[in-house]
Amino acid sequence: MTLRRDHVAGAAFVVIGALTLALSGDLPFGTLASPGAGMLPTLVIALMMAIGLVLFMLAGTSPPLATIEWADLAHAARVVAVTAAAIALYTSLGFLLTIALILFVLTFAVERKPILHAAAFSICVAVLAYTFFNMLLKAPLPRGLLWL
């Protein structure tokens, strides 16, 4: 049997539903006259698992799993890693430093742009964005190490 896209998707939703149901153990379902905090989640999980099962059963017409194009995965993973690092540093390094760094790393390291172009771009954009958000919109940005 060929493993198809919707086999994986349908099974994933059934598994997610089962796991969520297991996590919902302490939520009271209540009664119809006095519905509890667990009523809607339980109904929705049941619906999700049922539809997931339908998707799994109708998967025969979906494309084989192997045909899904993953050529962009490496690029996406790099972008996610850089963004995650920026989020982790955002409140400690502050807006200006973090934004300049993320822009530089994305343009220079991920997109392979010339180092001077990347540096000029990241510094200019970070300063302009700081001016826009902090001075024009009066949005309180994290100050971090530079008290900015």
Added chain:
Amino acid sequence: MEATLDSLALGFSVAFRPDVLLYAFLGCLVGTLVGMLPGIGPLAGISILLPATFGLDATKAIVMLAGIYYGSQYGGSTTSILMRIPGEAASVMTCIDGYAMARKGRAGAALCIAAVGSFVAGTFGVVLLTVVVAPLAGFALRFGPPEYTALLVLGLVFLAYMSATSLVRTMLMAATGLLLGCIGIDVMTGHFRYSFDIKELGDGLGIVPVAVGLFGLGEILSTPAKTMTGVVASPRLAELLPNRQEWREAAMPMARGSVLGFIVGIVPGSAHIIASFLSYAVEKRVSAKPEEFGQGAVAGVAGPESANNAASTGAFVPMLALGLPTGPVTAVLMAALLIHGVPPGPQLVSEHPQVFWGFIASMYVGNLMLLALNLPLVGLFVSVLRIPYAYLYPLIIMFCIVGVYEVSHSIVDVWIMLIMGVVGYLLRKFDFDPAPLVLGLVIAPLLEMSLRQSLIMSGGNWLIFVQRPIAAVLLGIGALLLALAAASLFKRGDWRGRLAVAEGGEKP
């Protein structure tokens, strides 16, 4: 009618205030850019810029954000016509004949027809909105919890029925959204649900981190920079005017697209996308020369462009009159109003007339602004498309991080955005449309509250939903649609399938 005109006069007195005009202009400008740039749709644009409106009053905020929404429908046509890349999903149909016209040297005429069609349909939509919303809001005052429950269920069923992908996939996404909407403290019992001792999750998942993650970051992750081309031709101002024959061919499609688009816009789902698809199909069906479609037919540009603009205006009807979002964009706009302390719904007209009528009036002005912006400045806008994507997407990521953080100054929200970005990337790989997920997330608290209130009211009797006439009719329509949609599961080649193919960028 006299009362409506008086109220509209009040609205224009608000809309013509210089500060409101400025924010309407900014919204239209940003919307045009958002619509043009591939990878940023109106939802991502509105979500990212939502925090920038926190310092504004409710009227200016909603005027600016709505300007981004309908402005993006104007801007989306530019890349479709000049580059055959839909800047916005609703412009997919414009790619076919718009680009064909451009290849024949009629790019300027196609852009002009798209802009005029958008203006005509947008203005027509606002006129209908003016007439329809207030009476509908009055009617909605009769709604109690059972009617709201039935209406929300009908909304979800409509969404599944109108979906461009399959019924099963849409319902799965909506169910996932409903489940995510259950996260946080249960307001009726105080129970913490799925918050894993993270106190920031007590208030539930915010719509902004989820929407920005799924639509902003998710789109970027799915779009490697090297696939984006920066080569684009810019038509000269003198080439913008269509000839007499082209005007004649565009007139009726514009009229039909306006009516069709507004009606489809009221229905939940990706209304502006569906409207443009239906309009294209209608124009091809009624045309005396259907063989010209795909080869640069003027009606193939005028109809869909008018329809998607009228639909984006029609989508405001349920949002303003009933307090119900019909899609993720109106859901974010609703969230914006709530953040500013203005709950949308039947009481909006009576309790916040300045916001309501100011918003309506600003749309008349906004459509004029967009016409003025989009025609003479097309060359300027096109130059934005020359920014290499390798520099553009880091900028968008910056706006995503700052925008999400500024909503509640919570770094947890920014992590949620990143997780949702990855989820959005995976959903696209498996051909799921994330829009119903966002809608489910917004609807979940409303649905849960009205469902539980209804059951408590009836002492646990489910029959309350069929004993009250309005609720019974709404649920009856829902059941009928569900049956029709289920039947289509076993029938290949219906209009949803063709729409999904068209959205994938192929000729229908």
